[in-house]
Amino acid sequence: MTVLVLMDESDASRQALTLARKFGEPRSMRMDALGAFAPDAIAAALAEAASELNVAAVFGAGTDRGNEVMARLAARLGLPFAANCIAVTPGDPVTLTRLRWGGSLLEEARLHSPRPLITVAPHTIPADSGPAPVEVDVKPPAEADLVVRVVDHVSPSNGGVSLAEAKVIVSGGRGVGSKEGFAIIEDLAGLLGAAVGCSRAVTSAGWRPHSDQVGQTGTKVAPEVYIACGISGATQHMAGLKGAKRILAINSDPQAPLMLNADYTVTGDLKEIVPAISAEIRKRR
């Protein structure tokens, strides 16, 4: 049997390849096979290749683009689609485990489908290191499938350290108290060359822009050190921290979930502790 894998440069697509091999001999299609991103055109090309090769399944990466194209393929073919899987066993039905709640919960499910459509959640299973699969041929797309396509790109204007790539993040929650209260967070972040992050309580209050929000509906981060100041640690916030190497929690409540899920804790008032840390760093320079 043959299995089709939608691939890009991401590790996640080589993780998809790992699971795809369980279903047969992989062939691949590149996400950029048609040049500028046109998701309907890629979905159409996948549909055609899947039927021509009579593939056992189609796999993709559980990235924004991977999930988007696979959802379009599913809609086009009228087949079920399981997003963000971390384990799959071929069979009828296919049994699988997938992420819910941004990774805070696992779901075991049975997928009843003549041609399973599956994406694999990033950072969950080992990436395939075997030979690259042979690419399938892609025909020029139909005009109708080019209505939705990328026509321009705009770069962010803020120039600061990007949250997703930051090595250190100093993050503030409702406990910071106000927009002005973030001055001490920014000061410490400046000393550490860190990005400033925050919880949703903070963005909802309008103290910080949403681009600073960490979590399930914000940015997923992977710093060496994440310093959480006055953040309680709701599951939706923690969903953004799965890639953090070390977490330091500063909170007046020693029982706050973040204090229980951190590597290091300091108990007390962040308004005293954060400036004291900054002063200590300055003193040692």
Add this chain to the structure above:
Amino acid sequence: MRVLACIKRVPITGGRIVLAEDARAINTQHLAFTMSPHEECGVEEAARLIEAHKGDSVVLTLGPPEATEQLRDAMALGIDRAIHLQTDGQEWDGEATAAALTDAIRADEAASGRFDIIFLGNESADSGGFQVGARVAYALGRPLVTGLKKVTLDGSSVRCEQEVEGGRDVYVVPLPAVLTVKEGLNLPRYPSVPGRMRARSKPVAVSTPARPAPHLELVRLAVPAGQGRRAESLGAGAAAAPAVVEMLQKAGVV
């Protein structure tokens, strides 16, 4: 113009997810409910568009009777009326959900005219199937753009900004269109007291579609094993600062 926002009722799980005894759902006995932040931004955008361009804004959900609460929340933010496809609390898979939403959209459009824009969340907060928007768009034969952080109306088309690594990709598609959005699209207003009062008397059309057998069938849920962190206390108050800096030095970031 006419704008629709699709929302889903989900529990606010707090610091720890507790499962029901049969492990097929979250134990929600002590939990409050909400719509996803993504969807709340869709609702806010729909309300703003109708405030600016006049017309009709509608909110649509498939969910249990209690989901009326989320429909009222959406109407408190300015949506004019609601459609509630009531379920008995059983969950529907993405295909079935999209089919029921599409039927309801077709029925409403037959009565009141075409929706220029249909907003959905990029993914639901709980199940995260990443697919209902695509299925609705394909069924209706309309262009779909996903994961949007900015939407600007320009005559008979809409300019869409999608967040990608290193910036934003731009799409321009003709109306009518289906758009899935992410939190950050806008900052939803805090519902005013008069807004809440008005929401109570806005119309909610209720119907009860039949649930087809799921193709993606939930077997059980599990809470992933903890990351094995054992918190080490570095002390209390300002006196902990030296220990914190030593930790940062060891981590190689100072």
